[in-house]
Amino acid sequence: MGWRPAVRGPRPAASDGGRRGPSARVLGPSALAEARHVCALDPVASVLAAARLDVADRAGLAAAGGQLWGYPDSGSLRAVCWAGANLVPVVPGSVPRDDADDAVAAFAGLAREQGRRSSSIVGEQRAVLRMWEILSRVWPPPREVRTEQPSLVIDRDPDVEPDPAVRPSTLAELDLVLPACVRMFTEEVGYSPVAGGGSAYAARVRSLIADRRSFVRIDTDAAGESRVVFKAELGAVSQGVAQVQGVWVEPGLRGQGLAAPGMAAVVALTRRHVAPVVSLYVNSFNSPALAAYRRVGFEQAGTFATVLF
Template identity: 35%
Template sequence: MLRRNRRITAVPPDRREGLVRLCALDPVEGVSLAHQLTRWERWGRGDVVVTGTLDAPTAGAWATGSLMVYGLAPRPGLGHAGADPQDVRALAEHARGRMVRRGAVSGPRRDVEAVWGPLSEAGLTAREVRWNQPLLLAPRTAEGLLAAQLRRRPHLGWVGAGTRAAVPAEDALVQPAAAAMFREEVGYDPACSGRAFARHISWLVGSGRGYVLLDDGQGGPAAPGGPAAVAFKADVGSLWRSPSGAVAQLTGVWTRPDLRGRGIGTVALAAVVDAVRADHVGPDGVVSLYANDFNAPALGLYRSLGFTRHGTFATILL
């Protein structure tokens, strides 16, 4: 298909710099795609494609079962004209043959809207469409987020002290919590798609990017050698040191259902944001996440911590 379709170009791993520069137009919106590009040292022909040229792409995508897009829509305030409509159709044609059942189309909303039109015209159908996923930024404070939360909830000091990066020996505890989060968020068991999800969670834990709070299974601190369960978890799903500074995007934020409404998730997330700054992006780095607009409890939690809106993501579940 790539040989017939001259409007898109496959990106070899040693020519990714142009697409990385495109993502740097808005590092918060571009972090997911930039993370993919910088994480992988090799990929198959056609897994990453651009419109325009390799050195000056007008848009780009990661197309491997799912489709992650960036740059298709104009961004006048950033001096970006977007991709030509024929180029968008060419990208959709390329991606259509690679999409799989239970895949997704994701990215900034305006880019997903641009490509979904030709994809749906080509017969692709959605299981669920999530057009309004607020993209939020954690605030920067001199003292950090945790200290302020513990002044309000001193009885949850054990939560702040216990929230930390998981270690590989805890992978067996983390995996069921991660799967439960996925089932709630996406609507099916990730094990249905093989071992890819479990491998990804193990990679996050092994990379120091999976954060957890363990409790005794009853909402109290876990004692050494006693029973332990995951009370809260969050991952650094994307991480990129962009030209303008480091950006982390949190994913998989989850509080065990029996503990919700007690402030535990709020304190634990504050601890995670502080830890991600200390461990990964530095005090001036950006910590972001996106959420579904219908998840009112989560959005309320983020507002209570002072998160502010940066933009809008969209996800189309296939």
Template identity: 45%
Template sequence: MLTTRHGVRPLGAADLAAFLELARRDPVVNVFADYRASTTNLEPRWLGGEMWGRFEGGELAAACHVGANLVPVQAGPEDAAVFAERAMARGRTVSTIVGPQDAVRVFWNGVAASWGRPREKRWEQPHLEISAPPQVTPDPLVRRTTRRDLNELYPACVAMYTEEVGVSPEANGGGELYRARVAQLVSRGWSFARFDDRGRLLFKAEVACATPYAAQIQGVYVPPECRGTGLATAGMAGVVEIVRREIAPTVSLYVNEWNTSARAVYQKVGFRESTRFATVMY
């Protein structure tokens, strides 16, 4: 297959093995891209975008997921600059740039002049991992959610998203799509929560993506009136215990540096920083 300038071209099904070998050089950091490739076979119609690969000497050296999220994979500074040049040629189609801090920064510097002003830039996001039992007692009442829980779960998901991102996922008619996403995670067994004896949600978290090597957590939330009571610490320990036993041996997430309360929770549970992520949101 012909390559384009700088040895960059879209990857396809024939490149899947090479891509997975690349991503699994750091299978925890690259869990999102690994999951997307494995579940779509790198077919653009299932990816909802493209996976770009950069080749050196005929070997895949770096990649970049380009869908709703743009995510560099094993990309050094030169790779990120080359991906930015390709992205400039097609214009912005993504809503978020996210991934290892150095690659995101180089990519952003390459596209900033033409991609317009982002809604927010978060340059310091510790990427955390745990590959051992939690260091605190797990909440025994944390469980997988079911469709019967959606009336309590869905509003909590909307509240968490709005608090974290700054806009509601229901904005601009997005409610139906977001509800479908929440229901999909429930049906996969990737949604976890703790409820009180009246059925009120006290804690929730989800697995965003998973491979045989790692699972990435998202959407950790405790209602404001219940915060500071230890629910998040015991709840996260419960999620880690279930996920490591039934989904993947390593659990990861990334968190904003300024979110000191969340970082304290994750530290108590046993998460340790492995690298830094950055996110640019439009």
């Protein structure tokens, strides 16, 4: 379910059982600079939200596809939350734990009041799981809760020699890249992003290619047909951080050493042309992926969690 604009203005949030609790507020354009400052306190953990704020800064909040929430409900911001296709709380680690819990409760109050409009809650582990603890009392059950996703980062040259065949994809290759993206998404999330049309997903893939944030290795098989054997995208870029998403190796070629050199190429190209810091988050149970990323030189900077609806 995609995000849709609120029908009514927010009321102060109740954090539990109808009791008046800590409150958050819906922010307007004038608060974007202050919200970006909050995100800058931890640019790796906040990159998903910060990338939407960049869009809002350039083209307006409506173009960014969501709402920006701030805590507390008056005065200087201490935490923010992006409420769009994803619900992304940003509570900097410098915020004391009691205040951080109040911020998450306030954001959960707004989310509960407006109803579920996002396809996921994603971000720093403690904030996401606390938010879901509150919302689970009133929202329908999720499809999956991924409680531990190491957040990995690299800000130097990779330890593995980059695969020279990995490069930015081109719009002429969209008919090859899109099916690989659909296969990755379906495998990772559990449903096809193009079921029932999927024009928004196709447009997203096209946009990433146009922005040179889609990386592929395309090989020719025995029948002379071209196919994507490795791919990855930069799903969010902001404040000197590029977050890699959608890493995928053709299933029949897994275990043959494509992932680490492919990711090394993505790191090298990204640091050269896009941002000096490259990050990603991965499910803790995905041991092969974790091993490949660590061979490249990624180190853990934190832990994410995701609630999928």
